[in-house]
Amino acid sequence: xxxxxxxxxxxxxxxxxxxxxxxxxxxxxxxxxxxxxxxxxxxxxxxxxxxxxxxxxxxxxxxxxxxxxxxxxxxxxxxxxxxxxxxxxxxxxxxxxxxxxxxxxxxxxxxxxxxxxxxxxxxxxxxxxxxxxxxxxxxxxxxxxxxxxxxxxxxxxxxxxxxxxxxxxxxxxxxxxxxxxxxxxxxxxxxxxxxxxxxxxxxxxxxxxxxxxxxxxxxxxxxxxxxxxxxxxxxxxx
Numbered sequence: 001x002x003x004x005x006x007x008x009x010x011x012x013x014x015x016x017x018x019x020x021x022x023x024x025x026x027x028x029x030x031x032x033x034x035x036x037x038x039x040x041x042x043x044x045x046x047x048x049x050x051x052x053x054x055x056x057x058x059x060x061x062x063x064x065x066x067x068x069x070x071x072x073x074x075x076x077x078x079x080x081x082x083x084x085x086x087x088x089x090x091x092x093x094x095x096x097x098x099x100x101x102x103x104x105x106x107x108x109x110x111x112x113x114x115x116x117x118x119x120x121x122x123x124x125x126x127x128x129x130x131x132x133x134x135x136x137x138x139x140x141x142x143x144x145x146x147x148x149x150x151x152x153x154x155x156x157x158x159x160x161x162x163x164x165x166x167x168x169x170x171x172x173x174x175x176x177x178x179x180x181x182x183x184x185x186x187x188x189x190x191x192x193x194x195x196x197x198x199x200x201x202x203x204x205x206x207x208x209x210x211x212x213x214x215x216x217x218x219x220x221x222x223x224x225x226x227x228x229x230x231x232x233x234x235x236x237x238x
Contacts, residue, residue, distance in 0.1 A: 002030065002032065003030060003031075004066070004067075007159055007190070008027070008028045008062075009027050009028075009048065009051060010061055010062040011025070011061040011062070012025050012048075013025075013060040013061060014057075014058050015059050021056075021214050022044050022215075023215045024061070024215065025051075025215070025216055030190075032189075034206055034207075035192050035206070036193050036195055036198070036201035036205035036207070037049070037192060037193065037194045037211060038201065038208055038225075039210055039211040039212055040235070041237070043211045044211045045163070045195075045211055048211065049085065049192065051063060052083070052192070053083050054070055054073070054078035054079075054083070055085075065078075066082065081110060082109050082110035082156070083159070084161065085160075086148050086160060086161065087148075087163050090147075092151075095135060096135070096136055097133050097134060098128055099132040101136050102121060102147075104151075105155050106118075106154045107154075108156055109155070109157060109158060111158075113156050116155075118154075121154060124153075125149075125150045128146060141169055142170060142176070142177075145173070149177075159190035159191065160184070160189060160192070161192050162192070162193045162194065164194055166178075178200060181204045193205060196237055198232065198236050201222060207220070210225075212235050
């Protein structure tokens with residue numbers, strides 16, 4: 001793992017209208033790292049990911065993606081930075097086939113990388129291969145989640161921002177997504193994973209950051225968090 005920082009927020013404040021959601025939030029995810037951003041519902045996890053992705057620009061502070069300053073940049077510049085954002089609500093194209101959803105997203109990464117193609121995606125997501133001609137709107141929630149992650153990888157991003165990938169899914173599908181994320185981690189893919197479910201992140205993430213009421217309140221290895229009962233009971237819904 002290198003020391004190159006892929007996703008970085010420095011002292012960011014984010015507002016929705018007149019309501020402040022994030023307060024002086026700072027975090028950094030280095031290349032090849034999988035970091036869990038944990039917190040209860042409404043703590044500010046999704047807003048932090050959206051701030052990094054350029055969807056909820058900070059009023060104060062700085063966001064950098066792979067050494068590039070994001071604040072003040074036009075949307076197309078942010079889009080070309082190579083951020084792979086997987087939203088909580090999945091957002092598949094329901095009237096298009098699974099394969100069409102993948103092909104639509106295909107592009108080279110910001111440095112011209114083209115590792116992810118249809119063949120590699122079907123190898124990594126064997127569940128999707130027999131469904132390639134099915135309309136995405138007819139997939140189950142778990143299948144749509146797999147498709148959304150796969151479609152994001154087709155853009156050859158420099159890293160993934162995953163917003164609550166286990167939310168509302170059957171335990172067997174959650175287990176499959178966990179296995180997928182472990183494989184991506186072992187391949188060196190950089191991931192910032194927003195989750196309420198700490199147990200899902202054990203064995204996937206190496207580090208954990210906890211956000212509560214819009215502020216970062218804890219950061220350490222996932223193993224240290226596993227053993228810290230006081231922090232878990234105070235800030236996490238277990």
